[in-house]
Amino acid sequence: MTTAIDRRAAERARRFRRRGSSDFSKPTLPGMILRYALLLAVFALVIGPFVWQLSTSFKGPGEDLYAFPPNLVPQDPTFANYSTVADVVPVYRYAWHSLLVALGSVVTNVALAVFGGYALACMQFRGKLIALGILLSTMLLPAEVTVTSNLLTINALGLGNTLWGVFLPGAIAAMNVLLIATACRMIPKDVLDAAIVDGATTWQRIRHLIWPNVRGMASVVAIFTFIGAWDDYLWPLMVLTEPGNYTLTVGMAYLNSNFSPDPRLIAAGTMVALVPIIIVFSIMQRYFFKGVQEGAIKG
Known part of the structure; x- marks a missing residue:
């Protein structure tokens, strides 16, 4: 009797799953039209300004x-706008200055966030809650x-009007430390304890487990740091005083003030500023989406 009831319940569950999956994978015609209409609207809002700016830079x-x-x-497409921007x-x-600052910030943020996140999530020490509270309080301002x-x-350090002065305050961010700490908490404590019992040093635990x-x-x-x-x-506008040391964002403001009657040149300069971001995200997008949902233990 119980076996027959279980079979009927299992059959109803299979029919329900088939019906639900069919409805999801094969929507009705109005539903399909609505989905594509919403997709086109989002595409126009997000990609439209970029496409218009790109087109303007070649006009x-x-x-x-x-x-x-x-x-x-x-x-009548032309590259003259790009050459004019580069000449003036x-x-x-x-x-190049912006790239140096961005790459330096990426290296220090990733390295220091891993060390700090490991300390907050996996180590026990006096004043841990105070350190965590200080990190959280800095995010409120x-x-x-x-x-x-x-x-x-x-x-006071003598770093005014230098790229080091632009880079140093952004060498580490509290949010990045907390993000890595959250990822470290997903590692079972038994795994770390086993590594300690086996004689693994702190550096070995960070390298092979964390x-x-x-x-x-x-x-x-x-990606977000870059x-x-x-x-x-x-910040670069306040630190840098000589035009020869400007980063790209400050230089683009100078371009805008000098060529405001000609949006073609401003669009060309904007495209130059966008290219590195597009390249970085294109290379790291699979790691980005993997990192958002990653939780399995590896290594």
């Missing part, structure tokens, strides 16, 4: 930039509150 001086509907295919403003030198004290510190399990989250930290350092404007 010649005789083309109407504000025609409606907009003409996204240049009638050292945009590629500014891009906007960056503009501490910018004056940071500027005074950088000038890093294989947090490198997905570390890629998330790396984008944040590359796009930062206020």
Whole structure:
């Protein structure tokens, strides 16, 4: 009797799963139209400004930039806008400065966040809760509150008007430490205890146990750190005083002030600023999405 009831219940569950999966994988025609309409709307809102800016950067001086509907295919495409930007403003030198700051920030944030996250999540020491509270409290204050004290510190260290002065305050962020600490907490304590019993040093535990399990989250930290350092404007503007030391964002503001009547040149400079971000995200996107959902133990 019980076996027959179980079989009927299992058969109803299978029919329900088939019906649910069929409804999901094969939506009705109105549902399909609605999905694609929403997808096109999101695509237009997110990608539309980028496509328009890219098209503008290749348009010649005789083309109407504000025609409606907009003409996204240049009638007379030219690279003259890019060469003009490079001749008047050292945009590629500014891009190199931004790249140095961004890469340095990525290296230090990933390394220090792994060490700090491991300490907060896997080690027991006096004052641990106080350290965690200090990290959380720093996230409550906007960056503009501490910018004056940071500027005074950088000038006192003799790093004013240098790329080191731009890089140093962003060498580590509290949010990144907490993200890595969260990933470290997903590692079972028994695994770490077994490594200690086997005689593994702290460095060996970080290298062979912690890093294989947090490198997905570390890629998330790396991507957001790179984008944040590359796009930062206020801090480099305050630290750097000589045009030869500008980063790309500050140099682009100079470009905007000098070529405001010609949006083609501004669009060309904007494209130069976007290319590294697109390349970095294209290379690391699989690690990024893997890091968001990663939780399995490896190594």
